[in-house]
Amino acid sequence: MKVEQERSIARRQRIVDAALEVFSRRGYRDAAMDEIASEAETSKGGLYFHFPNKQAIFLALLDRTARLLRERAEEAITAHDGPLARLDAALLVVIRTFAGHRSLARLFLIEAFGAGREFNRRMAEIHAEFAELITRHLDEAVAQGAIQPLDTKLAGKAWFGALNEVVTAWVLDDEPGRLEDSYPALRVLLLRSVGVLEQEGPRTGV
């Protein structure tokens, strides 16, 4: 039993991995189940044993990615003190994660929209989640008097959008530089936008 369950989970994993590969190579619509199957070293039927349809695979991939980002961000957050430092660390971690997984970034920021009306709601939710995370910390910063009161909801969206665009441009760049290198300047802009003029960057490694 145990063994079989583990194998089944592993197979799902492999399918989702393959899906990432194929979706980011072809885009959602042009990705054929056949190709995902062979990339996952299984058969088309195998795919349908583990997932009800193509959409479900994409959704699983989306959720896995969102979870990964969220977990890393939260980890970074708990490792720091003070709302702005935490936010700072979280954004850096997001940048770094995408920097290390360009195809994942492409999937998350580009393919996910346009994959069909059905995904728009889910993507809106994911965007909203991240924007809210930012909003929450800005609210706390306001509460602690670290920054002046402001429309934190809007700021959450704006920060997320700024980050988003920087990463998107990097994804679509034919000869991309190092994504992480954009962060320091972006950080200054974002902090200034809420009225923080100086603050040291996070001391997280590398």
Next chain:
Amino acid sequence: MKVEQERSIARRQRIVDAALEVFSRRGYRDAAMDEIASEAETSKGGLYFHFPNKQAIFLALLDRTARLLRERAEEAITAHDGPLARLDAALLVVIRTFAGHRSLARLFLIEAFGAGREFNRRMAEIHAEFAELITRHLDEAVAQGAIQPLDTKLAGKAWFGALNEVVTAWVLDDEPGRLEDSYPALRVLLLRSVGVLEQEGPRTGV
């Protein structure tokens, strides 16, 4: 001849109008040439007389939209003095244009990606153009001493991204409020991000 040319141009117009309608109703992939044809009150063959293929229609639509935005932005720009005021006016005009054409916004910000790998390059260019417009004015503001030197290229992307996200969230909102209402706060954020603390909004009408 003259008359026929005009008629032909009018027909193209009607097709592109129909395309906007259908693409934003269904998304690029799910929009059928049949539906565009009937929306344009012509036949499938008629479409292919005026455009070589589906992609070309979409591209024409994209370019028409980009041109519209650019023209309006430039108009606003020439109506103002000083790089920051001009930028301010341009962004406001973009916001207002999208506010008045939600389906166009959806098309431009959501469908355009995911319409297929072939469009990504074009979209990247369009994004870049707008980011560069911002960068240009920020550069000028730096040159005039209105703001402190900064990474204006990055700031261009960030500003555009912030704007983008605010509009996107509005497009995907089931019960959207008035998009224009977000602008004043966004404006403050953006200006602050480049170190400008106070500045009156543009006096553009309504």
Next chain:
Amino acid sequence: MKVEQERSIARRQRIVDAALEVFSRRGYRDAAMDEIASEAETSKGGLYFHFPNKQAIFLALLDRTARLLRERAEEAITAHDGPLARLDAALLVVIRTFAGHRSLARLFLIEAFGAGREFNRRMAEIHAEFAELITRHLDEAVAQGAIQPLDTKLAGKAWFGALNEVVTAWVLDDEPGRLEDSYPALRVLLLRSVGVLEQEGPRTGV
């Protein structure tokens, strides 16, 4: 215009003809659209231009067949006088029609059921129509005093069923004799069942 319409109608005809061929060769479910297409010397897309789906082709075929039978039956009916003679002529015509088109009989009596729940209602209607035709004439025979009063609704079903089974057995027979040869005896049985002991057969040719 005229020419094109005619051609279009001819094509539909050809498709329905091909469908009869293929459905009665393979049965409804095992008939592939591909095979119907090639039998009709057109392409799969062509099929779908003229019919919305497989079911619609089958239904068109069913209706065409039912219409053919009805028309021939009515023709025979108007050529005779007296309800029993008319009925007699109608049944004979049905028998003869099936005798001349074994695959059509197979389709109509065997494939049509079992082609899927969706067809059952239609088939029930068709059966009912024929049974009612019989019932109507029996009613008239009663009204004219040619036969004693009886449950004509039930008799309609029973007569139709008897006919049906005789034809079905012939269709499924590996070495079938001449279907028409069964008619005289069947005729005697049916007439006797409503109390008519003697009556000459119809004088319709061959």
Next chain:
Amino acid sequence: MKVEQERSIARRQRIVDAALEVFSRRGYRDAAMDEIASEAETSKGGLYFHFPNKQAIFLALLDRTARLLRERAEEAITAHDGPLARLDAALLVVIRTFAGHRSLARLFLIEAFGAGREFNRRMAEIHAEFAELITRHLDEAVAQGAIQPLDTKLAGKAWFGALNEVVTAWVLDDEPGRLEDSYPALRVLLLRSVGVLEQEGPRTGV
């Protein structure tokens, strides 16, 4: 061993029961092995342990049903004297059996055809068997002088067909009445068709 054999037989029973349920719910083609398995509270593998394939399950069900009908009919037959009384009793028992098992009737009279070319032969046999049972008794009635000589083979088919159609119409009726109520009138028709004008109905219970 004994116990295990019994268990195995019971399992087969359960599978065939489940098959009846599912086949008459969905029709042969649309019935999935998965659904039969879960209805039988076993697994797909379990099905294939007891039967070589889907067809075999259907055949087993068909044969079980035919056997049931035959046994009940024979029972009724031996309980009566005289060929016509026996026939009468047999038909009544068939009617009553179907009346009590509508899904079984649907399966036997409707799904069984159209389940695929492979079943046609078997169904033809089953029909023939019942027709022959009728023929046999009519032959005996002729031999005993109870009825005048006639084409008893044809009459067998016709009787069976009449019965068949009455039951089929009832199966396909959305708001069916009591099937048994049709029998007395049908009986009169059938008997008259072979020249018997009066005869009391069978005295079989209820």
Next chain:
DNA sequence: GATGAATGAGCATTCATTCAT
């Protein structure tokens, strides 16, 4: 210029059957 009929490659999905455990 315009039309509508035709094409055919492409694809998601289903499902009976197999088989290692």
Next chain:
DNA sequence: AATGAATGAATGCTCATTCAT
């Protein structure tokens, strides 16, 4: 005996594109 994971052939349907009229 039983399970459930895996297989892969089969198929209805879509749709951009072509082209004779």
